[in-house]
Amino acid sequence: MEELREIMKSFLQYETARFKREECRLRNMEQPFSRIQEQVSLIEEQLRLQREEEEKLRKEEEMRLAEEAHLIRLQEERKLKDEEDAFLAEEVRVKMTEKIRRERERVMQRQLEEIRAQTHAEAPSAAQTQVEKQVMKTLQAEKAAYVENLMEAIAKEREKELRKKGKLPSDFTPPSEETMRHKGKQKHRAEWRHMEESKMAKINKCRRNKVLFSFGRGRRKCDKGNFVTVD
Structure with a gap:
């Protein structure tokens, strides 16, 4: 029995050892796996943070692009509205000019009819008939010149709008060397444009007064765009 107990005791000690x-071997084997697992966890955490940062940057970029697109769209809409307003203003101006021209033509026609009625009431003379023909010729010439100038102005305005939009090439021609040399001796068109317009206004006023006063009393002459009665 003692020997059996000793054998069992030795066996238990052996098994325990x-x-x-x-257990030590397994623990030693688990340590590398634990370090690997920690490294994997760190890598996963870094990847997660990187993905979050990239997502944040992507959203910020999308917001920036959306804001830029919104600003560009607002600018385009404002530009289109300004062009439409300018076009409507030009159209209204043309209509008002045409209305004024028709009213002026109607008044002059009515005055001409009154003159005709007066001349028919009396014995018409050759001088009166000649004056009436000159008045009609002047009216027709003014009407034709006005229509031509109006159509030319409309065509230039439309061509300017198309060129501004890039649908027509620019027609700028550089000045010659001779022009650049004598540029200092010449007035710019903007400087004498008002003088030219004032001169044309006086001429038109002179013609209009000539029509209005051609059959009045006395003899009238044109003095700087105004008719002065000369007895």
């Missing part, structure tokens, strides 16, 4: 050695 073997179990401890196996």
Whole structure:
């Protein structure tokens, strides 16, 4: 019995020692896996943070692009509205000019009819008939010149709008060397344009007064765009 007990005791000690050695071996084997697992966890955390940062940057970029697109769209809409307003203003101006021209033509026609009625009431003379023909010729010439100038102005305005939109090439021609040399001796068109317009206004006023006063009393002459009665 004693020998059996000793054998059992020795066997238990052996098994206990073997179990401890196996446990130590397993622990030693688990340490590398634990370090690897920690590294994997760190890498996963870094990847997660990187993905969050990239997502944040992507959203900020999308917001920036959306804001830029919104600003560009607002600018285009404002530009289109300004062009439409300018076009409507030009159209209204043309209509008002045409209305004024028709009213002026109607008044002059009525005055001409009154003159005709007066001349028919009396014995018409050759001088009166000649004056009436000159008045009609002047009216027709003014009407034709006005229509031509109006159509030319409309065509230039439309061509300017198309060129501004890039649908027509620019027609700028550089000045010659001779023009650049004598540029200092010449007035710019903007400087004498008002003088030219004032001169044309006086001429038109002179013609209009000539029509209005051609059959009045006395003799009238044109003095700087105004008719002055000369007895």
